[in-house]
Amino acid sequence: MSGLLEKAKEYVSEKVAEMKKPEATLRSVGLKEVSRECITYDAKVSVSNPYSTSIPICEVSYTLKSANREIASGTIQDPGSLKGNESTVLDVGLNVPHSVLWSLARDIGEDWDIDYDLGINLVIDLPVFGNISIPASSKGEIKLPTFTDLWTT
Template identity: 35%
Template structure:
């Protein structure tokens, strides 16, 4: 039996800030979710964690609840944009890591919970590691 798929298609980059407040910057990740079934699937929850790889320093984590639960149409792919707000103190630590030992790798993990017609609260997890692109 095929499970729904979750793909991280665009990772948050330092040069992709979508909003800046007094004490935080907000980045955006795009998550592609594919429903391979001939029936609708409901995405109930999305949790995310963004952390540095080398020092295992967590920058931000939390639930994404905007527009959830979401119905995924049968045999369709849908893109969900997930904003992640990172406090400036975490960005400063990241900048220090990059300046000292070029630790500009981060890990982004998404955990989704979906309702299938035959199984409630089915978990799907995806993790990716990538390099943070600093603006020039």
């Protein structure tokens, strides 16, 4: 009896491993808003859903690093759902406090941008399987606003 149970477990494990899963890709990171408290950047994340039904997103968490230190992190609870058999683009707002920018003065002074490493993790709720994490990451440069950007917003 235990041999049959083991074979059933192996079969189910193989089928789950072969299943298509949603995938996430970071498309871009750009300036969204400048305020007195922080600079907000907008990360566009494209998530493909291979299933015919929509899937709820439980949360989106992010960590933004520069010069090997964390400059922003956060979690967005219940940002919506992924449409069935489509790619959904999520806008993730990254709030970077002005005080952090002073500590990155050397990197900023060289080329007026922040070299970044952004990690985003989406947690979706799949029926039967439960919560599944979908990671996405990107490295690049974020341009800082100029004085003209500060006066026009």
